[in-house]
Amino acid sequence: MTHPDVSSHPLPSDCLRRAWAYVLAGIDHAEHAPHVGLLRSFDARIGRWVKPYPEVTGYTIRGLLEAARVLHEPGYEDTAAEMGRALLRVQESSGPAAGAVPAADLKPEYYVFDTAQAVEGFISLYHHTSDEGFLRGAVRAGEFCARLQSPDGSFRPAVIAGQPYEPRGDEDWGLRRTYIQVRGAAGWHALGRATGDPRFEHMAASCRDWIAGEVEQRYPSGLLPPCRAREGRRPLRSLLSRRRPKLPERATYSHPVAYIVRGLLEDFLATGEPSGLDLSLRIVRAAVLPHVRKNGYLPYGIHLDEGRTPATGFSYVSGEAQYAWLLCRLWQVTGDQGLLETADRLLGYCADVQAAAPESAPGGLYQYATSGAEPYAGIHLQLHVWGTKFFAEALALRNEIQKARSTCPSRIPPLLVAPWTMAVVEESDTEGPGAVVPGLRFRNLWSPGPITLCGGPNAGEISVRSDRGLDVPIHAVPGFPGIFRMDAAARTSYSVFHAPESRQPGGRSREHRRDNL
Secondary structure, X not given: OOOOOOOOOOOOHHHHHHHHHHHHHOEOOOOOOOOOOOEEEEEOOOOEEEEEOHHHHHHHHHHHHHHHHHOOOOHHHHHHHHHHHHHHHHEOOOOOEEOOOOEOOEOOEEEHHHHHHHHHHHHHHHHHHOOXXXXXXXXXXXXXXXXXXXXXXXXXXXXXXXXXXXXXXXXOHHHOOEHHHHHHHHHHHHHHHHHOOHHHHHHHHHHHHHHHHHHHHHOOOOOOOOEOOOOOOOOEOOOOOOOOOOEXXXXXXXXXXXXXXXXXXXXXXXXXXXXXHHHHHHHHHHHOHHHOOOOOOOOOEEEOOOOOXXXXXXXXXXXXXXXXXXXXHHHHHHOOHHHHHHHHHHHHHHHHHHHOOOOOOOOOOEOEEOOOOOEOOOOOOEEOHHHHHHHXXXXXXXXXXXXXXXXXXXXXXXXXXXXXXXEEEEEEEEOOOOOOEEEEEEEEOOOOOEEEEEEOOOHHHOEEEEOOOOXXXXXXXXXXXXXXXXXXXXXXXXXEEOOHHXXXXXXXXXXXXXXXX
């Protein structure tokens, strides 16, 4: 199958709509089912939907609320609320969300990673609906995560049979001190802002700093495994299937490492702390950019040795979709065209995999695929809901970028004046009073009130005007030219990016912010 040149012509919108249609088809609607309202995936071999995934349900809520705006589908908001209520039903009173993958055959078991994704879903719904029940659920889940964090910033991964699990070092990824826990950063930061409780934002910062230290000490090239590699080169066996091919221990893997990059980037966008952005770029430049083929195929695993050779003969399609979103977002921060071009190739490959979906599950993406974008039958033939969700989000972001690039005045480099990850461009032709260049109108997903950015002739003259007529100054983040911070009336932080001629080189330091905004 061939796909259009998405660099100049975004993929057809039906790819986006079909992807969300598949995701929503996976919601369990069976009456009196214990997991009603949770998302599942479709198994093409047996022809039916399989087990529910509470953690996927959690981080899909935020994307679905955004899709309601992008696709003008208000019904998506009701569906997101239904999913949130389902998560509340499976949440334990002590905070954790139920997990989908059994660990060491011991039950019950509850995971930090799964619960952190529930935090993101709950807090998204709280900001959208003002329903205090979702906020209480987010607080309980956040406190569960906090109880399992170690002083060094890592996490004990789970509670099994009522006890925090202490890793021995010989487990699979799910039961070691894995780096993917930082994927909870977006929800933890949002929860900290909503409650004013510093524990939650400190939790995200400590995890980020732990990973930064691990990268500097153990993986300075930027190639890192999902968790600290075992000593030696023993093979890694999967928890999910004995038939699954043995995977090398010393390798980086697209899907879990994309979780790490997402968490680090979300932390940067929430705080302005440089290390999150630095690490995100270092990882994608080592583990992604050199290994994506012309048709967008990215091997699931890459060896950590000097040869940088593929460790698998198949792709984990969800990893490709995640990286497509990440590269688009990183392009907004850096303006590096190579990031956007690679994102386009990844999206093209994912579109080819989507085209191979069976008639019984249209719009979905197989979890595993060959270099030719055909389903890889060596493991299983499930069309996983999370990969399809990531593909939909990446398509929406890429189309937003294309729209803004085509409407912004040519004398202003497009999207160098842009919102941060929690905000979306609504218009690009507003003219603020006295503004030298047109502004961008945008809104924050946590706080839907629109505001307008009015750009002046230099960085010091940029201000933000809310619809209530309040002008709010913003301040540069030292060490990251072109990145600014502001506190709007709702005390929500935004990042905006000014034209390159206004960027000034500088060293690393934390952002400056006025406390009286």
